[in-house]
Amino acid sequence: MTHPSRRLDDEVHQRVRLGILVILHESGRADFTYLRDALELTAGNLSRNLTRLEGAGLISSEKVADGTRPRTWLSITPAGRAALSEEIAALRELIAGVGPRTAPATAPPSARPGLHSATG
Amino acid sequence: MTHPSRRLDDEVHQRVRLGILVILHESGRADFTYLRDALELTAGNLSRNLTRLEGAGLISSEKVADGTRPRTWLSITPAGRAALSEEIAALRELIAGVGPRTAPATAPPSARPGLHSATG
Numbered sequence: 715m716t717h718p719s720r721r722l723d724d725e726v727h728q729r730v731r732l733g734i735l736v737i738l739h740e741s742g743r744a745d746f747t748y749l750r751d752a753l754e755l756t757a758g759n760l761s762r763n764l765t766r767l768e769g770a771g772l773i774s775s776e777k778v779a780d781g782t783r784p785r786t787w788l789s790i791t792p793a794g795r796a797a798l799s800e801e802i803a804a805l806r807e808l809i810a811g812v813g814p815r816t817a818p819a820t821a822p823p824s825a826r827p828g829l830h831s832a833t834g
Numbered sequence: 835m836t837h838p839s840r841r842l843d844d845e846v847h848q849r850v851r852l853g854i855l856v857i858l859h860e861s862g863r864a865d866f867t868y869l870r871d872a873l874e875l876t877a878g879n880l881s882r883n884l885t886r887l888e889g890a891g892l893i894s895s896e897k898v899a900d901g902t903r904p905r906t907w908l909s910i911t912p913a914g915r916a917a918l919s920e921e922i923a924a925l926r927e928l929i930a931g932v933g934p935r936t937a938p939a940t941a942p943p944s945a946r947p948g949l950h951s952a953t954g
Contacts, residue, residue, distance in 0.1 A: 717853055717857075717872055719849055719850070719852055720853075722852070727847075727849055729839055729842040736928055740932065753839060754837070805925055809926070812859055812860065
């Protein structure tokens with residue numbers, strides 16, 4: 715069976731891009747300044763990741779005149795929503811087995827070759 | 835409030851390294867060949883990421899004679915378990931708000947400036 719980490723796509727999984735997609739998914743759309751502040755990014759870093767997401771068809775952008783300077787609005791596309799859903803399904807599967815366990819494992823390990831418990 | 839994506843650490847969050855840490859957390863330890871096959875990686879890619887995780891103190895390795903050739907066992911360190919717990923806590927928080935929603939949002943947006951619903 716394929717390990718769920720195989721289903722993570724770097725295009726979506728990368729930390730900054732995942733943050734952008736989650737915000738746009740939740741809000742529908744947001745402007746550049748809002749994203750920059752919410753994600754505590756430099757304008758350059760945000761801009762690079764927006765360009766990459768837009769190039770992959772996962773978001774779209776729109777420049778709107780707002781007084782003296784244009785304001786850039788970003789939206790998630792249907793392809794972006796689908797990619798984010800895939801990412802989140804894979805993440806849920808990946809972390810489901812980890813649980814809130816903080817003490818070392820004490821349960822006996824499964825008998826698969828190449829795997830041993832920490833106490834083995 | 836800090837966005838949960840800010841708490842994702844690339845050292846742990848990167849797709850391959852996250853897969854390695856999850857397997858080692860669940861199993862206690864695993865050998866190189868098992869990880870390579872379970873994560874469907876080339877030996878070179880796995881090796882690079884193991885070196886990086888070991889350099890960060892998140893895993894440890896041990897070479898054990900096994901017949902004619904040495905076998906490399908990888909274990910997660912206490913620091914690795916702590917880092918993985920942090921990552922998973924941040925991921926849970928990040929994806930909690932996304933939910934299994936598949937239809938476009940129809941609820942009215944919050945009135946925060948810089949945010950609008952997709953239908954706005």
